[in-house]
Amino acid sequence: MLEExxxxxxxxxxxxxxxxxxxxxxxxVCLVKLEGTIYAFTDNCTHISGPLNQGDFDGCVVTCPWHGARFDVRSGEVLRGPARQDLYTYPVKVEGETIFIGLPPEEE
Incomplete structure (x- = not known):
């Protein structure tokens, strides 16, 4: 099954x-450009859905504004709790000046 x-x-x-x-x-979804590469990840913290786009961002690490969970945006990996589940990351394609992300197909 391919992403759309x-x-x-x-x-x-x-x-x-x-x-x-x-x-x-x-x-x-939250996008960020790091050293020319664009990453896409779910914009909800996996702890209790805090809005990550409102959190602090340093290097490649986003910190949830609600309880301080930290994630590597390149892989989605949890770096510090209270979150225990990694962020979902999306495949990114850039065609010309347009950014596309891939969503998994809907479950039937």
């Missing part, structure tokens, strides 16, 4: 190291 890709932003919308929230098919 959706247009989410233009490359010019993102600034290096700044979190950029979008919604794709009802899913909150």
């Amino acid at each position: 890709f959706y247009k989410v932003a233009d490359v010019s919308d993102l600034r290096e190291g700044k979190l950029y929230p979008v919604e794709v098919e009802g899913e909150p």
